[in-house]
Amino acid sequence: MASVSVTTSQVLAREALQEASRTAGTAPGLLTRLLRGTARAAVAVGRRTAAIVALAAIWEVLPRLDVVDPTFLPPLSQVLVAWWDLLLSGELLDHTQASLVRSLAGCALAIVAAIPLGLLIGWYRPVADFLNPLLELFRNTAALAILPVFVLILGLGETSKVSIILYACAWPILLNTIAAVRGVDPLLVKSARSMGLRPFRLFQKVILPAAVPTIFTGIRLAGAYSILVLVAAEMVGAKAGLGYLINYAQFNFRVPEMYAGILTISVLGLLLNLLLVRLERRFSTWRVSR
Missing domain, CATH: 1.10.3720.10 (MetI-like)
Incomplete structure (x- = not known):
């Protein structure tokens, strides 16, 4: 009876260790996928807004450099x-x-x-x-x-x-x-x-x-x-x-x-x-x- 209890406890302990190892291995994986998804989203947003940011920068810089008359096109x-x-x-x-x-x-x-x-x-x-x-x-x-x-x-x-x-x-x-x-x-x-x-x-x-x-x-x-x-x-x-x-x-x-x-x-x-x-x-x- 004691041997049966020991065997059962060993099985439960082994399963607990396996679950812990899976959890430990999964958490970094989830974190990595989350970071990758965030990076992809940031890159996509950057690509979509790059032209607008460039236009805003040009609009701000050209009048200040007097390339265009700031009276008619202010920064x-x-x-x-x-x-x-x-x-x-x-x-x-x-x-x-x-x-x-x-x-x-x-x-x-x-x-x-x-x-x-x-x-x-x-x-x-x-x-x-x-x-x-x-x-x-x-x-x-x-x-x-x-x-x-x-x-x-x-x-x-x-x-x-x-x-x-x-x-x-x-x-x-x-x-x-x-x-x-x-x-x-x-x-x-x-x-x-x-x-x-x-x-x-x-x-x-x-x-x-x-x-x-x-x-x-x-x-x-x-x-x-x-x-x-x-x-x-x-x-x-x-x-x-x-x-x-x-x-x-x-x-x-x-x-x-x-x-x-x-x-x-x-x-x-x-x-x-x-x-x-x-x-x-x-x-x-x-x-x-x-």
Whole structure:
């Protein structure tokens, strides 16, 4: 009986030692993998931000060396100081809020109007044949070219600004939606029809999921257009907005504030694009991640 107890205790002791050795060997391995993953992430972030850091350094150095006239292109540090002063005064937040409301409203209305129309045109050939001449006429008319028309008809208020953004954003969404529907693999459509799917279910289960990535490409383009057109729209008869801030600072020769407004618009465009990328991933969860 005693020998059995000794043997059992030896087995338990051996297992404890093995577990300890595994733990001791695993902890450094986990630490090593963690450090390697952190290093890879740091390298990836460094590669993505290297160009921005280089641009910031060039922007700071060239005006101080008088390579460019600092009166018209002040160093980046002066621009950031002006940006911070505008932020503390609350002026920047007011202008940013006004611009975001106009931009998001115009872009949202474009999404609501252009996606259903694009799906209809891409899916039904008679509708496409009827509307194509009209689409070809207006798609080649730049939004800024007809900005005076919107101002004359709708006035200088918010309606004209939101409408011109709606017009500019609708085209990339509409054209990408049409291309997305028409670009669905015919073999998928034939396979679905051979399985007995009715037209509505075919559209819901095959056409629409396959078209989502291309539609979101159009939405991302529209997001960029909403910011670009917004600046021009706010330079005409606006009393608030980043476009108004840039225009006002230019006329009053407050150059650092002008560049602060430009930087703010660039950051807003970047954040809007990141948001749309996340939404695309959310609505395209069926795709294989790369």
